[in-house]
Amino acid sequence: MQTNIPNILFCCIFILLPFVYINAQEIGNNTEINLDAKERDSIVTVGDSLPLAQTIKATDSILGDSLQVAQKGNQLITDAVKYEAKDYMRISQKENRMFLYNEAQIIYGDMQINAGLIIIDNDKNEVYAYGIPDSTGSYSQKPVFVQGNQTVEPDSIRFNFDTERALVYNSRTQQANFNVKGEVTKRENDSVYFMENVRFTTDEDLENPDYFFYARRIKFVPDKKIVAGLVNMYIADVPTPLGLPFGYFPLTEEETSGFVIPSFGDSQRGYFLQNGGYYFAISDYIDLLTLGDYYTNGSYAVRLESNYSKRYRYRGNVRIRYENQYQSERGFPDYSERTEYNIQWSHNQDAKANPNSRFNASVNLGSSTYYQNSVNQMNTGNFLTNSLSSSVSYSKTFPGEPQVNLSIAARHSQNTRTQTINMSLPTLQASMTRIYPFAPKTGSKKGIIENINFQYNIRGENQIRTTDSLFFKPEMFQDANYGAQHSIPVSTNFKLFNYLSVSANANYEENWVFRTFEQSYDEFNNEVVIDTINGFDSYRTYNFGASIGTTLYGLKNFGKDKKIQAIRHVMRPSISYNVNPAFDQYYDTYERINPANPLETNMVDYSRFNGTLYGAPGNRFSSSLGLSISNTLEAKVRSKDSTATEPEKISLLNNFSMSTAYNLAAEEGQPRLSPIALRGSIPIIRDKVDINVAGNMDIYALDNNNRRTNELNINNGGSLFRFTNANVSFGYSFSSKDFEDEGEDENEDDIDNDTYRGGGRRDDLFGKGSDLEGKFYDEEEDPFADEDRPDRNDNWYNYKIPWDLRMSYTMTYNNSARQNEITSHSIMFSGDVELSPKWMVGASSGYDLKDLGFTYTQLRFQRDLNTWRLSFNWVPFSERRSWYFFIGIKSSILSDIKYDKRNEPDRRL
Structure with missing residues (x-):
């Protein structure tokens, strides 16, 4: 087996x-x-x-x-x-x-x-x-x-x-x-x-x-x-x-309608719910955001915001905010009620939409005290400005020969300190391109005759001057000032002796008005009576002018083996002559008692066009000779790059000019020479820092009443020239990227920058503005993310610390009436430093070198918490002393999960 x-x-x-x-x-x-x-x-x-x-x-x-x-x-x-x-x-x-x-x-x-x-x-x-x-x-x-x-x-x-x-x-x-x-x-x-x-x-x-x-x-x-x-x-x-x-x-990545969860907290007006409302995703081209605030003392606010856009056509947004504010409680002596509002509208038309017509709008109007008293905005750069402005314009070009340009605009300017408002509703302008009636059909134009050209321009306006209290009320239109101005400028130019450029011009103007003002003297009440005359009236003016100039070059070579190889001086002198006739036919007289001697009477000249849209024509003949000279100084230096074959060209003096005018028609005993104006800039750091200088010098002395006389200052015991005023200023902006090989272009979109639209500065020297979520306007979606910065995750991160700095310096000197004082002297700065890949700190401040004190100061702290964002904005002193803390999820889909806390400025200050 x-x-x-x-x-x-x-x-x-x-x-x-x-x-x-x-x-x-x-x-x-x-x-x-x-x-x-x-x-x-x-x-x-x-x-x-x-x-x-x-x-x-x-x-x-x-x-x-x-x-x-x-x-x-x-x-x-x-x-x-x-x-x-x-x-x-x-x-x-x-x-x-x-x-x-x-x-x-x-x-x-x-x-x-x-x-x-x-x-x-x-x-x-x-x-x-x-x-x-x-x-x-x-x-x-x-x-x-x-x-x-x-x-x-x-x-x-x-x-x-x-x-x-x-x-x-x-x-x-x-x-x-x-x-x-x-x-x-x-x-x-x-x-x-x-x-x-x-x-x-x-x-x-x-x-x-x-x-x-x-x-x-x-x-x-x-x-x-x-x-x-x-x-x-x-x-x-x-x-x-x-x-x-x-x-x-x-989860949809498209915009959808939905509720906006409000934030809560407490303030001087009690407990509040802020920025709660509803978002309407109307279509792919337009949306609407409705937000509201409520405070337990009864104050409330409503904000409407809409963004619209159509590719290759236009984009814009509209913001309207209304606030009804109560201070303290009813029955208390410090109780008060205030209404604030602000309207903003920005509209930009794409250049590809229509080559012959364009519509743009930039509107910022409302209460003069809105930026000072609004309870729910952090735009520190806005309340430091003194003006609001708006412009809505439409322009149309009619091609052809000649070409006609037409524009209609509505403008608004508002002084938030004086609460005065100036509006132009509307301004109509039309112009025709230059016509050369004697130009040859072929070839270039030569000589004085062939270069003769003329234009036609028309401008019609309706000017309104009002105040905050009358804004949007019928009374603001009662004193509207409207009229039209026609002008026909004629000019020509030619060469003289092949080196001199000569130009001559004449200008004819006709002004139409629909309201004039007659003046008379009331002896009984001892006052001037002004009567308004409604009806069409007009006046015509004209003037003449001519100028001659040339360009002179000077060159000094030091040799190619020198560090400075050559210096070139470019000088452009020019002489101009202007004549303005007197238009006495538009003037009348009335007799009044001499205030200094009641037994005498004086004859007073006036024009019925005083106070009209374009003012009254001049009744004094003027004939003046203008002198000016500009200088540019450049140098050729040996390049630091040993492989370069050509020297570098640098600027030593940029457009330094001197100008004055001599009045040939001045009366006896009156000074004839105008103060000498100096203007120019001195480059310090190439493409970075230019020191701008400006000033005026006068050769005449002052009398005991600080008025100019025809006596020379040197004959009055002074120097040859007397400085009347001067200004020195420069701005400097640089960052760590300037010391790297690759730079980065800045591209700001003003339509989304609420601080700039509200009158603030682009360079945030007044502090960075932030939206209602505490996010700075110039901040990216993730300010710490930069694919081109692999060193952010490097253990040797402190070897390269990203930073940026912006500076502005200005000094103004005034001696027009023997003040001999510096009226303003300050330096301002704003900068940010990224201390680590997750920490960024910044500050905006300044120092008044005249009054020896810090100007408005803002401190900023930002922390990247990966999926969360933390920021702290602090104004440590001044009447705007406040702080704002924010922490929230960065993702827009969960932006309502946040916590913020703020300490508002004391409104009573």
Whole structure:
């Protein structure tokens, strides 16, 4: 028996070998098969156990999970299944399954699954996907489920071809700004998912987020919404009391209508709710935001804001804010009521929209005290300005020969200190391009005759001057001043002796008015009586002028081996002559008693056009000779770059000019020479700092009443020239990028900068303005994010610390009436320093060198908390002393989750 054992074993192997060959065979890669039901053995049944799943990943198993399966034979796979794997693909006829191992992929219609191991169950029409252990034993090649534009990255997947339902374990997906992770996900169809034990956050690190929302069960509709039951917020894995009985989170990336949650706090007007309202997503081209504030002392505010845009046509926004403020409580002696309002409108037309017409608007009007008293705005740069201005204009060009330009504009200027308002409603202007009546049909124009040209211009205006108290009331139109002005300028130019440029001009003007003012003297009341005469009237004026000038060059070479190789001096002298006749025909006289001697009477000249839109014509003949000379000084220096073949050109003196005028028609005893005006700039740092200088010098002395005389100052015991005033100023802006090889262009959009639109400065020397969310207007979506700055994550970050600085210096000297004093002398600065990749501090301040004190000061602190943003804005002193603290989620979809606290300025100051 023992001798037959090898023979029996050999016979068994020989008999079983064909069955082994039949039940295990290798299939090549990149094969396409059709797993139609009629080609499968439907008699073989397979249980729910997956033998390889336990050895590959001992965590999530689908044992015991049930999934509704369609009856066999009723539902068929209607599309071809494409599959591939790197290591092997094995078909088990016994289990009626296919196994794909290592970098496996299966594609069915718009569904694609990539995983380390994929098992296809032909009996159930299901596919199972898992990861596989790598060489270190870690779970790798986790499944990736893609259908349409949806991507899910779980630990394991179970998918049914017939019902197209799936069970997904530990899935990770991204929707809009949310990253979602669920322990178990049941896919109903391609638009509805049910998930259990879910975390969702805007943090990119889904495994260790800064914060997340936890819900036991949610309904997830991709690209639309997440609807959850009880939702609790976790911060740094610590549960917080912040919870909701249910949650609704929109996921659409398009703008949708919805409520805006208000912020709350307390102030001088009591507890408040601020910036709560509703957002209307009207269309793709326009929206509307309605916000309101309410304070427990009765104060309230309403704000409407609308943005509109159409590509290649126009874009703009409208902002309207109305506030009804109560100070203190009714019955108290310090109780007061105040109304504030502000209207802003910006409209920019795209240059491509219409080459021949253009419409623009920049409106900022309202209460003069709005920026000083508004209870809900942080624009520090606005309340430091003294004026508001607006302009709405439409221009149209009519091509042809000659070309005609037409413009209609409405303008507004408002002094917030005096509360006076000047408006032009409207201003109509039309002009015709120059016409050369004697120019040749071909060739260039030569000589005095061929260069004669003329234009025609017309300007009509309706000027209104009013105050805050009468604004938008019928009384503001009662004293409207309107009229029209026509002008025809005629000019020519020619060369004289090939070196002198000569130009001559004459101008004719006709002014139309519809209201004049007659004056008379009332002896009984000893006053001048002005009578308004309604009706059309006009007057005509004309003047003449001529100028001659040339350009002189001077060059001094020092040699190419010198550091300074050459200096060039460019001088442009010019002489001009102007004549303005006297138009006495438009003047009348009346007799009045001499105030100094009641027994005498004086004749007083006046014009009925005094007080009209364009004023009265001159009644004095003037003839003056103007002298001016400008200088530019440049140098050629050896380049610091040893490879450069040409020297560098630098500017030493830029357009330094001197000008004056000599009055040929001055009366006896009157000074004839005007003060000498000096203007120019001195470059200090190339393309960075130019010192601008300006001043006036007078050769005449002053009398005891500080009036100019015709006596020279040097003959009166003084110097040859007497400085009457002077000004020195410069601005400097530089940053750490200036010391790097690559720079970055700044591109500011004024339509979104509320500080600049409100009259503030672009250089934020008055402090940075912020919106109602505490976000600075020039701040990017993430001011700390910069793909071009890999050093932000460098351990040697302090080797390069980003910073920027803006400075402004000015000094004004006045000695027009022997004051001999510096009237203003100050320096202002604003800068930001990024101390670390997550910390940024900044300040805007100044120092008054005359009164020895700091000017308005603002300190700024910003902290990047990854998914959160923290900022602190502090005005440490002055009557605007205040601070504002803000912390909130950076993502716009959760911008309502925030905390802010502010200490407002004392309005009584």
